[in-house]
Amino acid sequence: MTDVRVDRAPAGGESAVPVVVDNARDESTITRQFATLTFLRGSLLAMAVTLAAGILAALYSIPALAPTMQSLGLDLTQLRPIHTTFAGAWIFLGGATVVYRFLEDLGPATAGDRLRLRIQVICWAAAGAGIIGTLLFRVTSGREYMGFHPVFSLLIVVGWLCYTWNFFRVTWRSFWKQPVYVTMWGVAFWFFLYTFVEQHAYLLSGVFADPVQDLRVQWKATGTLVGSFNLFVYGTIIYIGELITGDTRYGHSRIAYALFAVGLLNSFTNFGHHTYHLPQSAAVNWISFVVSMTEIVILARCIQDVWCLIGQRSRETPTPTAVSFAAAKWWTFAILLTSILISVPPLNAVIHGTYVVTGHAMGATIGIDTMILLGAVFWIQDEFLKSRHGAIGGIDARRMRRTLIGLNVGVAALVVWLHVSGLVTGLTRMRLAPGEAYVPPAWLGAYNGIAFTATGALALVFFTLMLRVMLPAGFGKFALPVPRTEMRPRTTEDD
Amino acid sequence: MVTPLAKQILLTVLVGAFVVQTALVYSDELHGPIDDAAVRGRVLWHEYGCQVCHQLYGQGGFLGPDLTNAHRTLDSTRLTSLLTVGSGQMPAFRLDATDIADLRAYLRALDRPELGRGQLRLGSAGDSGTPWGRFARVAEPMMPDAASRGWRALGSRPCTACHLPLRASPVGAPDLSLAVERLTDDELRIVLLEGRAARGMPPPVPPFTPAELRDVMALVAWLGDARDTIAAGMREIAPSTAVRWSDIPWWEYP
Numbered sequence: 001m002t003d004v005r006v007d008r009a010p011a012g013g014e015s016a017v018p019v020v021v022d023n024a025r026d027e028s029t030i031t032r033q034f035a036t037l038t039f040l041r042g043s044l045l046a047m048a049v050t051l052a053a054g055i056l057a058a059l060y061s062i063p064a065l066a067p068t069m070q071s072l073g074l075d076l077t078q079l080r081p082i083h084t085t086f087a088g089a090w091i092f093l094g095g096a097t098v099v100y101r102f103l104e105d106l107g108p109a110t111a112g113d114r115l116r117l118r119i120q121v122i123c124w125a126a127a128g129a130g131i132i133g134t135l136l137f138r139v140t141s142g143r144e145y146m147g148f149h150p151v152f153s154l155l156i157v158v159g160w161l162c163y164t165w166n167f168f169r170v171t172w173r174s175f176w177k178q179p180v181y182v183t184m185w186g187v188a189f190w191f192f193l194y195t196f197v198e199q200h201a202y203l204l205s206g207v208f209a210d211p212v213q214d215l216r217v218q219w220k221a222t223g224t225l226v227g228s229f230n231l232f233v234y235g236t237i238i239y240i241g242e243l244i245t246g247d248t249r250y251g252h253s254r255i256a257y258a259l260f261a262v263g264l265l266n267s268f269t270n271f272g273h274h275t276y277h278l279p280q281s282a283a284v285n286w287i288s289f290v291v292s293m294t295e296i297v298i299l300a301r302c303i304q305d306v307w308c309l310i311g312q313r314s315r316e317t318p319t320p321t322a323v324s325f326a327a328a329k330w331w332t333f334a335i336l337l338t339s340i341l342i343s344v345p346p347l348n349a350v351i352h353g354t355y356v357v358t359g360h361a362m363g364a365t366i367g368i369d370t371m372i373l374l375g376a377v378f379w380i381q382d383e384f385l386k387s388r389h390g391a392i393g394g395i396d397a398r399r400m401r402r403t404l405i406g407l408n409v410g411v412a413a414l415v416v417w418l419h420v421s422g423l424v425t426g427l428t429r430m431r432l433a434p435g436e437a438y439v440p441p442a443w444l445g446a447y448n449g450i451a452f453t454a455t456g457a458l459a460l461v462f463f464t465l466m467l468r469v470m471l472p473a474g475f476g477k478f479a480l481p482v483p484r485t486e487m488r489p490r491t492t493e494d495d
Numbered sequence: 496m497v498t499p500l501a502k503q504i505l506l507t508v509l510v511g512a513f514v515v516q517t518a519l520v521y522s523d524e525l526h527g528p529i530d531d532a533a534v535r536g537r538v539l540w541h542e543y544g545c546q547v548c549h550q551l552y553g554q555g556g557f558l559g560p561d562l563t564n565a566h567r568t569l570d571s572t573r574l575t576s577l578l579t580v581g582s583g584q585m586p587a588f589r590l591d592a593t594d595i596a597d598l599r600a601y602l603r604a605l606d607r608p609e610l611g612r613g614q615l616r617l618g619s620a621g622d623s624g625t626p627w628g629r630f631a632r633v634a635e636p637m638m639p640d641a642a643s644r645g646w647r648a649l650g651s652r653p654c655t656a657c658h659l660p661l662r663a664s665p666v667g668a669p670d671l672s673l674a675v676e677r678l679t680d681d682e683l684r685i686v687l688l689e690g691r692a693a694r695g696m697p698p699p700v701p702p703f704t705p706a707e708l709r710d711v712m713a714l715v716a717w718l719g720d721a722r723d724t725i726a727a728g729m730r731e732i733a734p735s736t737a738v739r740w741s742d743i744p745w746w747e748y749p
Contacts, residue, residue: 061558063667066584067695075586076558077544142541144554176499183502209534211605212526215552220520224513257497261505268513277747278552279525279610285746287516346743349615353553353561426615427738433618434608435568436625437560445665 031109035100035117037384037474040377042124043093044467044474046086047370049132051463053083058456062449078135081147085131087365088145088229092192093124094373095232099167099185101380102239106170113169116162123159127152145222146199153200157193164189179242179251180260181235187264188231195225212279219274227267229369234263237325237372240379244321259301262294273343277352285345292343299336306333320400321382324375327408331367335360338419350426359418366411374404374466381473395469403465410459417451526611529604536601543588551605552613558584563613566599566606573653574599576700583657583666583695617742618734626729630660633728637721638714645714648707652699661726667695672718672725680712687711 057079060069069075103109109117131148134140140147167189168175171182198221201207207214238256242248250256272288306329318326338360342348351357382395421444429438440448529537540546546555549562575595581587590598631646638646649655657668674683687708690698703711718725 060584063583063665063695067693070586076547076556076584080547080556081544138544140541140544142544142546144546147544176502180497183506187506206528208537209528210524210526211529211537211601212552212611213523215554216520216523219554220517252496254497257502257505261509264509265512268509269516274553277611277613277615279607280523281519281525282746284516284519284523287519345745345747346740349743349747353550353614355557357553358557430615430743431618431734431738432616434612434616435564436616436618436628437568438614439626439659440665442662448665 031114031117032100032104033384035109036097036104036380038121039093039096039100040380041474042128043090043097043373043377044471046089046093046128047463048467048471050083050086050090051460051467053079053086055456055460057083058452062453077138077140081140082132082135084145085135085148086128089128091229091233091365091369091373094377095185095188095229095236096163097380098236098239098373098376099163099232102182103167103170110169113166116166120159120162120166123155123162127155127159130155143199143202144218145225150200150203153196157196160189160193160196164193179238179248180253180256181239181242181251183257184231184235184238184260188228188235191231191267192225192228195221195228199225216275216278216280216284219271219278223271223274224267227264227270230263230267233369233372234260236376237328240321240376241325244379255301259298262297265291266295270339270343273348274352274357276345276348289343289345292340295336295340295343299333299340302329302333302336305329317397317401319382319397320378320395320404321375323401323404324371324378327404328368328371328375331363331371331408335363335368338363350430351422352426354422354425355418356422356426359415359422362411362418363415367408367415371408377470381470385473395473400466400469403462403469407459407462407466410455410462414452414455414459417448417455421448421451526607530600532597532600533604534601536597536599536604539590539594539598540601548585550613552611561613562602562605563611564606564608566602569599569602570651571599572651572701573656576653576697577656580653580697580700582653582697583668587697612747615743615747617739626660627655629729629732630725632732634721634725637724639717641710641713642717643714645707645710645712648703648711649714652701652703654699657696661722661729671715672722674715675719683712683715684708 056069056074057076059065060074060076060079066075131152134149134152135147139149141150146153167185171178171186175182175186198217201217201221202214207217238251242251269288269291272284273292276285276288309326309329338356342351342356342360378395378400385395424444425438425440428441428444432438545562548556548558549560550556551561551563553561555561575592576582577585578588578590578595578598635643635646657664657666658671659668661670661672663670669677678686686696687703688698690696
């Protein structure tokens with residue numbers, strides 16, 4: 001069994017000891033824990049839906065299976081938007097799990113908090129169910145992202161406003177004194193709201209009647225929306241890392257803020273590498289390119305972190321959280337490298353609109369975001385399970401480690417093949433004349449099916465194995481509230 | 496330790512950068528609005544989820560071809576057939592003639608290669624050509640009369656959207672030159688009249704007349720005999736496979 005320490009340092013101090021607090025009758029604690037658990041459950045469900053829709057969509061892309069699926073009333077116009085919508089939902093709900101877990105430590109919930117939480121849960125649950133139901137009946141916005149009907153966007157925004165209120169009600173007084181992850185989340189709340197609303201600019205007839213302008217706005221809004229969930233995710237790894245180690249120094253360090261600034265600046269402009277080929281002003285292209293190159297700073301830092309990771313030798317079985325975070329580091333290194341490369345305009349011209357873009361997005365979403373959020377969710381689940389069942393109640397670290405390694409190998413194989421396939425497509429089509437229909441080389445067509453099926457199936461098996469552990473644990477009778485381990489300052493008696 | 500003031504300055508600078516970039520994106524009017532018919536076509540494009548499989552300027556799915564610059568190569572009969580009958584993984588849609596005209600107007604409005612293209616293409620029409628174009632250049636001079644008429648009949652249906660010359664296509668459409676080895680005359684006739692629903696092949700639209708049917712069957716039979724000769728000819732005129740990196744511009748559209 002894993003041995004995750006639940007020690008948490010009190011704000012501003014590094015020396016503390018755990019004490020068990022029986023808070024069975026504390027309604028505010030019930031609310032806080034209810035929030036964390038509810039979003040944890042929601043995030044796991046969103047991941048399961050993403051996986052199911054993704055697999056069905058992959059099967060549809062096999063020519064021999066498409067007619068059968070059409071006869072069952074299923075095609076990509078339903079499956080793809082379900083997959084992309086719920087992949088985003090998994091990340092935002094995973095982020096909400098961590099943010100509400102953070103709020104647990106910052107004082108009791110008020111009646112207003114409870115009301116807003118209730119509204120948020122109801123709005124988002126209704127939006128989730130409504131989106132699946134309507135998309136299955138092909139009621140869609142027909143957009144590349146946000147493929148659901150815009151009426152559900154209203155529910156999402158109302159829920160988001162409640163969530164934002166709950167966060168800032170607790171943090172606003174000391175916002176500027178809080179560690180970097182609170183700054184990240186605070187920015188991400190407003191950043192999400194703006195970009196989410198901007199995603200709906202197409203509802204304005206002036207934007208809709210100018211499709212290239214709409215494409216520019218859409219790429220910008222989507223790119224920066226991804227930036228907002230990256231802020232939640234990167235804040236998560238720093239926050240959970242702080243909980244595990246009890247060391248609060250990194251969260252206040254200059255390097256943390258410098259990396260935050262470079263990352264956020266990239267979030268504002270990085271969408272540009274999807275729009276180099278659109279008719280648009282040269283200034284947008286040049287700003288995007290120059291800012292993208294600043295990611296080299298983050299890459300350098302990442303290389304250093306990975307180097308330290310390699311140097312670490314431990315005889316103990318690492319916790320699932322540690323394995324997930326380590327995997328995320330490796331993925332960050334790989335994805336940053338490719339991100340810098342595809343931001344170079346001539347290379348971008350070759351690969352845009354190919355599977356390289358899909359591979360890049362999957363690598364970033366699964367490799368970085370999902371690995372970090374999984375690490376956080378493992379930690380939170382483990383904390384709940386242990387506080388209820390004691391030391392033996394946690395997640396089986398050895399088995400989960402094997403599953404995580406298998407999952408990462410499967411996803412890595414899929415992402416590598418997507419890059420290879422996309423690069424071959426880009427290179428072979430650039431030799432053609434304008435207007436000529438592109439037909440991939442015969443060998444690529446043949447191997448694509450085999451490679452996608454094999455690597456996708458491998459990733460699916462391990463994702464399923466992981467969910468098989470996490471879903472029952474997440475939906476088991478956690479019996480709220482549970483006695484909580486909290487921290488008090490260390491005294492001489494403790495020594 | 497970063498002071499609250501330093502954090503506030505940092506965020507102010509970053510928000511300023513965001514505002515500048517946003518203003519640049521919204522003030523860009525290089526392409527301009529499209530006409531009413533094209534707007535109606537765009538509504539249909541989204542209503543039927545076309546971008547799930549097709550790309551415009553690199554945004555969209557990978558199952559169907561990029562349609563950014565497809566307008567000038569789209570034959571009307573073929574477009575109608577593709578949209579109303581479907582083809583392989585592409586489902587049939589309930590669209591009338593006005594809808595199809597609107598969709599066509601939308602694709603026409605987008606197809607402005609002088610402003611931008613969906614994909615980087617460095618070859619010239621002179622030294623390249625589509626696989627079916629190369630096939631036509633080699634095979635047409637050799638075709639007997641009946642096969643030649645069959646070729647014209649085939650070309651006015653969307654058959655070449657899925658089938659490729661002398662090879663199976665990535666969407667699973669078989670090599671037509673091998674059809675005589677797999678199917679009897681009766682089986683081939685049924686396929687040409689009714690399609691193969693179980694394998695995603697729709698019936699040809701408009702249906703082949705009895706005379707066209709005979710000619711297409713003659714074409715398929717001739718393809719089986721002349722396969723090797725045509726393949727050798729196509730290899731000779733195939734474009735160079737060399738990648739000339741120096742030809743790639745820094746920006747596609749400066």
